[in-house]
Amino acid sequence: MTVFVTGIAGFVGVNLTAALLARGERVAGFDNLCRGKAEYLARWHDHERFAFEQVDLADLAAYRDALNRVHTRSPITEVWHLAANSDIPAGIADPAVDHRDTFMTTFNTLVLMRELEIGSIAFASSSAVYGDLGVHRLTEDTGPLFPISNYGAMKLASEAMISAAVESYLERAWLFRFPNVIGVPATHGVIMDFVRKLKADPSVLDVLGDGTQQKGYLHVEELVDAMLHIRHHATDRLNCFNIGALDDGVTVRFIAETVRDRLSPGASIRYGTGNKGWVGDVPRFVYSVDRLLDSGWQPTLSSAEALRLAVNQVLEQESAG
Amino acid sequence: MTVFVTGIAGFVGVNLTAALLARGERVAGFDNLCRGKAEYLARWHDHERFAFEQVDLADLAAYRDALNRVHTRSPITEVWHLAANSDIPAGIADPAVDHRDTFMTTFNTLVLMRELEIGSIAFASSSAVYGDLGVHRLTEDTGPLFPISNYGAMKLASEAMISAAVESYLERAWLFRFPNVIGVPATHGVIMDFVRKLKADPSVLDVLGDGTQQKGYLHVEELVDAMLHIRHHATDRLNCFNIGALDDGVTVRFIAETVRDRLSPGASIRYGTGNKGWVGDVPRFVYSVDRLLDSGWQPTLSSAEALRLAVNQVLEQESAG
Numbered sequence: 001m002t003v004f005v006t007g008i009a010g011f012v013g014v015n016l017t018a019a020l021l022a023r024g025e026r027v028a029g030f031d032n033l034c035r036g037k038a039e040y041l042a043r044w045h046d047h048e049r050f051a052f053e054q055v056d057l058a059d060l061a062a063y064r065d066a067l068n069r070v071h072t073r074s075p076i077t078e079v080w081h082l083a084a085n086s087d088i089p090a091g092i093a094d095p096a097v098d099h100r101d102t103f104m105t106t107f108n109t110l111v112l113m114r115e116l117e118i119g120s121i122a123f124a125s126s127s128a129v130y131g132d133l134g135v136h137r138l139t140e141d142t143g144p145l146f147p148i149s150n151y152g153a154m155k156l157a158s159e160a161m162i163s164a165a166v167e168s169y170l171e172r173a174w175l176f177r178f179p180n181v182i183g184v185p186a187t188h189g190v191i192m193d194f195v196r197k198l199k200a201d202p203s204v205l206d207v208l209g210d211g212t213q214q215k216g217y218l219h220v221e222e223l224v225d226a227m228l229h230i231r232h233h234a235t236d237r238l239n240c241f242n243i244g245a246l247d248d249g250v251t252v253r254f255i256a257e258t259v260r261d262r263l264s265p266g267a268s269i270r271y272g273t274g275n276k277g278w279v280g281d282v283p284r285f286v287y288s289v290d291r292l293l294d295s296g297w298q299p300t301l302s303s304a305e306a307l308r309l310a311v312n313q314v315l316e317q318e319s320a321g
Numbered sequence: 322m323t324v325f326v327t328g329i330a331g332f333v334g335v336n337l338t339a340a341l342l343a344r345g346e347r348v349a350g351f352d353n354l355c356r357g358k359a360e361y362l363a364r365w366h367d368h369e370r371f372a373f374e375q376v377d378l379a380d381l382a383a384y385r386d387a388l389n390r391v392h393t394r395s396p397i398t399e400v401w402h403l404a405a406n407s408d409i410p411a412g413i414a415d416p417a418v419d420h421r422d423t424f425m426t427t428f429n430t431l432v433l434m435r436e437l438e439i440g441s442i443a444f445a446s447s448s449a450v451y452g453d454l455g456v457h458r459l460t461e462d463t464g465p466l467f468p469i470s471n472y473g474a475m476k477l478a479s480e481a482m483i484s485a486a487v488e489s490y491l492e493r494a495w496l497f498r499f500p501n502v503i504g505v506p507a508t509h510g511v512i513m514d515f516v517r518k519l520k521a522d523p524s525v526l527d528v529l530g531d532g533t534q535q536k537g538y539l540h541v542e543e544l545v546d547a548m549l550h551i552r553h554h555a556t557d558r559l560n561c562f563n564i565g566a567l568d569d570g571v572t573v574r575f576i577a578e579t580v581r582d583r584l585s586p587g588a589s590i591r592y593g594t595g596n597k598g599w600v601g602d603v604p605r606f607v608y609s610v611d612r613l614l615d616s617g618w619q620p621t622l623s624s625a626e627a628l629r630l631a632v633n634q635v636l637e638q639e640s641a642g
Contacts, residue, residue, distance in 0.1 A: 092489055095482070099428060103478070107420060131484060143464025146559060147481050148488035156466075157424070157478030161416070163452060163467035164474045168413055238467060 002074045004067070004118075005029035006057055006109060007083030009036025011187050012124060012220060016080060017041070019224045021049060028070045030055035030063070034101070035086055040185045057083050057105040060112075067112050078120035081109050084155070086188055088128075091150040098150040106158035110165050119171030122231055125159050126178050127242070127287060128152030139288040140177070140240045159240075166238045174234060176227050179244035179287055182310035183220030184317050190252070191307075191314045194259040199318070202264040211253035211271045216245035216287055219306040222299045229297040241295070244287045245303040254304070258311050323395045325388070325439075326350035327378055327430060328404030330357025332508050333445060336541045337401060338362070340549060342370060349391045351376035351384070355422070356407055361506045378404050378426040381433075388433050399441035402430050405476070407509055409449075412471040419471040427479035431486050440492030443552055446480050447499050448563070448608060449473030460609040461498070461561045480561075487559045495555060497548050500565035500608055503631035504541030505638045511573070512628075512635045515580040520639070523585040532574035532592045537566035537608055540627040543620045550618040562616070565608040566624040575625070579632050 003020055007013045008029025013036060020027045021044065028051040031038075044050040051073075055066045070076060084102040085091050091098035106123070113121065130138050131146040147153045162173050186192045198205055218226075226243045234241065256269050292298070301309065324341055328334045329350025334357060341348045342365065349372040352359075365371040372394075376387045391397060405423040406412050412419035427444070434442065451459050452467040468474045483494050507513045519526055539547075547564045555562065574592075581588050613619070622630065 092485075095428065095432065095485075107416065111416065129481075132488075141465050143462050143466060144561060145464060145466050145477075145481070146484035146561075148485055150482065150485050153478065153481035153485045156481045157474065160450075160466070160468050160474035160477045161471065164413075164416075164469055164471050167453075167469035240465060240467075 001077045002026045002028050002070065003078055003080065004070065004076045005080045005082060006105060007031055007036060007081075008052060009033055009038055009040055010082060010086070011036075011183070011185060012181065012223065013082050014040040014185055015183070015220045015224045016082065016227070017044070017050070019228060021047065023228075025049070026074055028052070028074075028076070030057060030066060031083065032056040032058075035187050037185070037187075057108055058100045060108045063108050064112055064115070067116065071116050071118075076116065076118050078122065079109060079113060079118060080122045081106060082124045084124065085151060088149050088151045091154075095150045098154040102151060102154035103157050106161055110161055114165070114169050120173070121162060121170060122174040122227065123158065123162055123176065124178060125175045126152060126155045127244070129156040129159065129177065135286060137286045137288050138242065140242055140291055163238060171237070173238050174227075174231055175238070175240040176230065177240065177242045178223065179242075180215050180217050181220050181223050182217050182306060184310070184313040186310075186314045186317060190255055191259060191311055192318070194256060195263060195314055195318050198259065198264045198267060203267055205256055205260055205267050205269045207252060207256050207269060207271050209252060209272050209274055211256060211269075212251055213275050214249050214251045216247060216249035217303040217306050217310075218243065218245050218299060219301055219309060222301060222306070226292065226297050226299070230292070230295060233295050241292055242287055242289050243292060244289050245299060245306070246289065247303050248286065249303045250307055255307060258308060262311055262315060323347045323349050323391065323397045324399055324401065325391065325397045326401045326403060327426060328352055328357060328402075329373060330354055330359055330361055331403060331407070332357075332504070332506060333502065333541060333544065334403050335361045335506055336504070336545045337403070337548070338365070338371070340545045342368065344549075346370070347395055349373070349395075349397070351378060351387060352404065353377040353379075356508050358506070358508075378429055379421045381429045384429050385433055385436070388437065392437050392439075397437065397439050399443065400430060400434060400439060401443045402427060403445045405445065406472060409470050409472045412475075416471045419475040423472060423475035424478050427482055431482055435486070435490050441494070442483060442491060443495040443548065444479065444483055444497065445499060446496045447473060447476045448565070450477040450480065450498065456607060458607045458609050459563065461563055461612055484559060492558070494559050495548075495552055496559070496561040497551065498561065498563045499544065500563075501536050501538050502541050502544050503538050503627060505631070505634040507631075507635045507638060511576055512580060512632055513639070515577060516584060516635055516639050519580065519585045519588060524588055526577055526581055526588050526590045528573060528577050528590060528592050530573060530593050530595055532577060532590075533572055534596050535570045535572045537568060537570035538624040538627050538631075539564065539566050539620060540622055540630060543622060543627070547613065547618050547620070551613070551616060554616050562613050563608055563610050564613055565610050566620060566627070567610065568624050569607065570624045571628055576628060579629060583632055583636060
């Protein structure tokens with residue numbers, strides 16, 4: 001019996017794989033290696049319960065062939081669908097990116113689950129489905145859902161296709177609406193952006209926006225722990241959970257200063273204007289995690305603690321690399 | 322200056338075209354003629370303010386060429402995007418149908434609006450985005466949005482892409498969430514289904530489900546009137562409106578009896594079981610049209626009146642055909 005993971009060589013996929021293997025699961029996964037890296041999976045190369053293959057999930061024929069082989073070796077009992085474009089500005093510049101990598105990967109995964117009669121899917125959705133509802137407190141039942149990025153739109157479209165599939169042929173689905181997640185292996189994101197900028201020019205750190213933008217941050221190891229908890233405790237056919245920090249988060253200014261203080265204490269920080277980093281970025285939101293707390297799980301780290309830990313890990317990663 | 326209509330040869334497209342031409346607008350439209358029919362547009366063949374071309378909107382290259390020609394002749398100022406798969410069970414049997422005809426038509430329309438710098442879109446969305454929320458009163462802000470058909474999922478995906486486009490490059494959008502719409506030229510739907518069944522066998526009418534399923538119905542001419550009213554009175558950048566009847570609707574039993582009484586009074590009606598006609602059908606919902614009423618528009622016909630009118634029109638259409 002195999003747990004199948006899409007986007008397995010990505011930031012969340014690698015951490016999920018570690019947790020699943022530690023729990024004794026057999027894990028197989030695909031990744032197109034556009035953003036994920038095979039080297040993140042190298043430590044399990046000889047693991048008897050682990051298998052990886054480079055497959056473009058947007059190519060249905062290739063995906064079908066490869067998944068059939070996995071399923072024949074050891075039946076897949078559930079799918080963790082993490083594959084997506086993670087570069088939001090790239091998806092705004094060209095909507096085909098999010099259509100292909102964020103949506104068609106879901107679409108094709110559902111087509112193949114139906115063909116192979118795999119009944120359960122856990123899906124990495126996003127707080128981006130909520131768009132910019134201002135200071136409105138965002139619960140899982142909040143509407144309207146008007147995303148402001150193609151990434152958010154294609155995550156919402158993926159949720160919707162899964163929902164329709166649950167009505168028609170899936171047995172069970174878990175939708176996890178992620179907040180901002182930090183940790184390693186970092187492939188993108190604000191911490192890595194700041195680290196790389198400061199390495200290029202240790203005297204100054206240029207920040208998009210005025211630094212007041214505030215978000216909650218969850219460490220990726222806690223995210224994986226929360227998902228596995230929900231997977232085993234939420235028993236509706238369609239389960240949707242916000243996953244996030246308990247606090248209101250930290251500002252971009254806090255992140256910039258934390259990275260600066262660790263890496264280049266003498267550097268000055270130059271802020272831009274406005275409280276959005278880019279088109280499609282949500283400046284501030286208040287995320288309700290009451291449903292998650294009610295399920296019996298809560299993070300152990302605050303946003304600030306998660307941030308400091310992740311900064312140390314990213315610095316270690318970047319100096320090793 | 323041209324108003325461009327997708328799905329122009331369909332049920333709503335034909336009625337919208339009549340209303341736009343009557344208001345003095347120049348109208349151009351495309352349709353793949355899968356479900357719409359060129360004959361519905363024949364009456365405007367020589368109209369100097371009307372142009373139609375058969376184009377598959379899911380084919381971006383063909384769509385781009387044809388739309389560039391229209392735009393060069395007379396600049397397009399706004400798009401009415403109505404093209405979609407209208408056969409919900411077909412879309413559940415094969416999700417590629419709704420992906421291609423309901424979603425990719427929207428996706429490609431947005432790509433071309435960006436290229437041609439056309440700022441305004443009016444979009445035919447659907448109550449299907451709400452899924453089955455039971456007796457919950459559905460306002461435009463209601464969540465969660467978990468559609469139970471691929472049609473509903475791809476309408477929600479289309480809304481989401483439009484929402485992201487408004488954030489990025491569109492000037493204005495109107496999302497119309499349609500209820501069940503009836504009238505002519507009928508291409509599908511419960512009335513035509515019953516009429517054709519009774520013509521095939523005048524002695525008995527087989528009904529899917531137990532007949533208790535109840536929905537509000539709006540006549541297509543009123544729907545078009547409501548959309549044009551909203552288009553000219555709602556001035557937010559992103560405007561979303563439920564459009565529907567004021568009453569709680571009529572049952573499938575009422576529709577079956579109305580058609581039977583008009584067409585074959587001696588026929589018996591045989592009901593099935595359950596209150597869903599097919600997978601993905603929402604058995605009952607309560608639709609709030611408060612926002613529509615607040616805008617200063619209301620339907621003149623009740624669901625029952627609209628239904629009786631439409632039955633007469635469909636009977637006339639089917640005996641003429």
